[in-house]
Amino acid sequence: MRIIKNVLQMQKVALNHVKNGDKIGLVPTMGALHEGHSSLIAKSKKNDDITIVSIFVNPMQFVVDEDYLKYPRTIEKDVEICRKNHTDYVFVPTVNDMFSVNHKTFVEVKTLQDILCGKFRPSYFRGIVTVVVKLFNMSYADRGYFGMKDFQQFKIIEKMAKDLNFRTKIIPCPIVRERSGLAISSENYYLSIEENKASENISRILKEASKDFKVKDLNFVKESVLDKLKKIPDGKVDYAEILDFNDLSFAGKNTRKVVFAVAI
Amino acid sequence: MRIIKNVLQMQKVALNHVKNGDKIGLVPTMGALHEGHSSLIAKSKKNDDITIVSIFVNPMQFVVDEDYLKYPRTIEKDVEICRKNHTDYVFVPTVNDMFSVNHKTFVEVKTLQDILCGKFRPSYFRGIVTVVVKLFNMSYADRGYFGMKDFQQFKIIEKMAKDLNFRTKIIPCPIVRERSGLAISSENYYLSIEENKASENISRILKEASKDFKVKDLNFVKESVLDKLKKIPDGKVDYAEILDFNDLSFAGKNTRKVVFAVAI
Numbered sequence: 001m002r003i004i005k006n007v008l009q010m011q012k013v014a015l016n017h018v019k020n021g022d023k024i025g026l027v028p029t030m031g032a033l034h035e036g037h038s039s040l041i042a043k044s045k046k047n048d049d050i051t052i053v054s055i056f057v058n059p060m061q062f063v064v065d066e067d068y069l070k071y072p073r074t075i076e077k078d079v080e081i082c083r084k085n086h087t088d089y090v091f092v093p094t095v096n097d098m099f100s101v102n103h104k105t106f107v108e109v110k111t112l113q114d115i116l117c118g119k120f121r122p123s124y125f126r127g128i129v130t131v132v133v134k135l136f137n138m139s140y141a142d143r144g145y146f147g148m149k150d151f152q153q154f155k156i157i158e159k160m161a162k163d164l165n166f167r168t169k170i171i172p173c174p175i176v177r178e179r180s181g182l183a184i185s186s187e188n189y190y191l192s193i194e195e196n197k198a199s200e201n202i203s204r205i206l207k208e209a210s211k212d213f214k215v216k217d218l219n220f221v222k223e224s225v226l227d228k229l230k231k232i233p234d235g236k237v238d239y240a241e242i243l244d245f246n247d248l249s250f251a252g253k254n255t256r257k258v259v260f261a262v263a264i
Numbered sequence: 265m266r267i268i269k270n271v272l273q274m275q276k277v278a279l280n281h282v283k284n285g286d287k288i289g290l291v292p293t294m295g296a297l298h299e300g301h302s303s304l305i306a307k308s309k310k311n312d313d314i315t316i317v318s319i320f321v322n323p324m325q326f327v328v329d330e331d332y333l334k335y336p337r338t339i340e341k342d343v344e345i346c347r348k349n350h351t352d353y354v355f356v357p358t359v360n361d362m363f364s365v366n367h368k369t370f371v372e373v374k375t376l377q378d379i380l381c382g383k384f385r386p387s388y389f390r391g392i393v394t395v396v397v398k399l400f401n402m403s404y405a406d407r408g409y410f411g412m413k414d415f416q417q418f419k420i421i422e423k424m425a426k427d428l429n430f431r432t433k434i435i436p437c438p439i440v441r442e443r444s445g446l447a448i449s450s451e452n453y454y455l456s457i458e459e460n461k462a463s464e465n466i467s468r469i470l471k472e473a474s475k476d477f478k479v480k481d482l483n484f485v486k487e488s489v490l491d492k493l494k495k496i497p498d499g500k501v502d503y504a505e506i507l508d509f510n511d512l513s514f515a516g517k518n519t520r521k522v523v524f525a526v527a528i
Contacts, residue, residue: 007429015431019283104374105427111368130428137429163369164394165271165401167279247366 001083003090007097007138013089014052014140022049026141026168028132031055032072032186033081036176040145041085043173052139053082054091056098060127072189091139098134107133109156109163112248116152116261120238128153129160136161141168149175149183151259155248181207198232198264205229206260213258218242218251221260229264238263265347267354271361271402277353278316278404286313290405290432292396295319296336296450297345300440304409305349307437316403317346318355320362324391336453355403362398371397373420373427376512380416380525384502392417393424400425405432413439413447415523419512445471462496462528469493470524477522482506482515485524493528502527 004010017024025044029037037053044051055078062068075092082090106126112118113125136144144161146154158170175183180200182188191199205228212221222242229237243250245257268274281288289308293301301317308315319342326332339356346354370390376382377389400408408425410418422434439447444464446452455463469492476485486506493501507514509521 011429011431015282018279019285021283100427103427104376105424106372106374107369107428108372109369134429137431160369163364163367164371165275165398167275167401 001087001090003079003092005092005094005097007093010052010089010091010093010138011140014138017050018140023142024048024140025051025143025145026135026139027051027053027087027145028135029053029055029078030057030071030186031078032074032189033078034176034184034186036147036149036184038081038085039176040147040173041082041087043171044143044145045086047143047171050088051086052089052091052141053087054093054135054139056091056093056131056135058098058127058131059095060099060131061124062127063121063124067190070190072186093138098131106130107160107164109160112152112156112159115248116239116241117263118152120263125153125156129156132157133160133164133166136166136168143171144168145171145173147175148172149185151261152248177203180204194234198235201232202229202262202264206262209260218253218258225260225262229262232264235264265351265354267343267356269356269358269361271357274316274353274355274357274402275404278402281314282404287406288312288404289315289407289409290399290403291315291317291351291409292399293317293319293342294321294335294450295342296338296453297342298440298448298450300411300413300448302345302349303440304411304437305346305351307435308407308409309350311407311435314352315350316353316355316405317351318357318399318403320355320357320395320399322362322391322395323359324363324395325388326391327385327388331454334454336450357402362395370394371424371428373424376416376420376423379512380503380505381527382416384527389417389420393420396421397424397428397430400430400432407435408432409435409437411439412436413449415525416512441467444468458498462499465496466493466526466528470526473524482517482522489524489526493526496528499528 025048027040027044041053057071059068079090107129108126109129118125146157148154154172161168161170177183181203182200205225209221209225226240240262242258242260244255245259251258289312291304291308305317321335323332343354371393372390373393382389410421412418418436425432425434441447445467446464469489473485473489490504504526506522506524508519509523515522
């Protein structure tokens with residue numbers, strides 16, 4: 001396993017693999033690696049000749065500076081996890097190498113970026129998409145691996161890659177959960193013990209609702225989930241929407257596969 | 265010379281050249297080729313192993329539908345010019361293949377896109393930059409050739425390529441002019457005989473001013489040019505600015521190289 005800290009070096013190495021005919025897999029992360037990430041790496045190891053794990057806490061996707069500074073940084077442990085998962089390259093660029101002081105270019109995916117979490121965190125998805133475009137251009141990835149935990153993010157990146165004709169195929173990966181059912185996430189780190197309990201509760205409420213879809217209509221399912229969510233102590237529902245799995249439009253009677261998206 | 269009409273086909277062919285170790289040059293055009301384009305193709309033929317000329321009238325960069333429909337289309341003549349200049353591939357994608365009905369992704373270069381022509385044609389540069397990103401992803405170009413005639417466009421694309429880490433190096437190419445001094449441009453096609461005369465006049469006024477820079481201060485040069493421009497019959501000055509050649513900021517005493525940008 002090789003650790004690369006320099007952007008030009010990463011591009012040079014990756015391009016050599018392209019010339020070699022190797023298939024390249026990219027697992028973009030912000031570090032603080034956990035079992036969810038390990039499952040992405042494992043999937044790439046299975047599919048690709050070469051697996052690159054990038055570790056970069058992207059300042060552009062934080063709305064509040066404090067959150068950026070507080071984001072967990074566990075680089076030594078991360079490198080160890082990459083090694084255990086037989087990663088070929090760990091790419092750890094510096095902020096200065098990633099973004100020039102005078103950075104001016106942004107990539108936006110209209111509509112998709114403005115709903116759900118985008119409504120509450122303006123420029124959040126723009127920050128993510130822009131850095132992903134850069135990482136694609138640094139890694140020449142044939143496949144990029146994204147967890148379905150961040151479903152809106154996955155959909156936005158999938159749309160961007162298609163619209164801009166990136167050679168990179170976006171591979172959605174199943175959510176890895178704690179025993180409680182809560183999705184494993186580096187961001188759970190921000191939660192107090194009470195908030196963590198509440199999060200497990202949300203996860204349970206949604207799981208229960210998933211059975212209702214077969215027998216009840218969408219509106220009934222939505223309202224009954226909302227009723228339960230509103231009972232969570234100190235909770236304020238930002239949104240609770242049942243959407244088409246394919247394009248995140250509002251689900252209707254004829255929608256074949258839905259996603260229930262909730263933020264509290 | 266091979267003509268390619270399909271996006272996936274273009275990507276496949278270009279990727280094979282990358283694997284071969286060939287250096288790829290891209291000359292992106294909207295067709296209606298003239299001597300300016302020929303000079304770009306010649307430059308690529310000199311620098312690169314493979315020269316791709318793309319011909320695509322980009323609907324996204326027209327503010328008025330009518331202009332899009334009226335834009336000169338001379339594909340047979342264009343192909344002939346490409347052949348004469350020893351182009352390797354002419355890439356002529358269809359609109360439907362370039363843009364899905366549901367296209368949502370846009371690339372923006374803040375600040376640079378909002379000044380000069382960007383002020384008067386909102387979303388114009390966004391349309392150009394977005395299609396250029398797509399063409400880079402279709403051609404895997406090592407070098408992209410852009411005429412300095414469209415100076416703001418060249419600067420914006422240069423900035424985008426750097427900010428997003430495209431492997432494509434942006435090569436600026438000298439303006440090719442008619443005998444009158446007017447830059448050769450497919451868009452001159454829109455001009456009436458009177459407007460064409462006026463354009464030649466603008467070109468002459470700027471050429472005269474270029475001598476003044478050595479002896480007069482910037483403000484004097486600007487004002488004396490403005491005086492002359494205002495005398496052009498039926499002319500309305502949109503802007504006349506002396507800018508830093510490097511970043512299009514306003515030029516000052518210490519600016520070493522300037523560009524005088526005028527729109528009427």
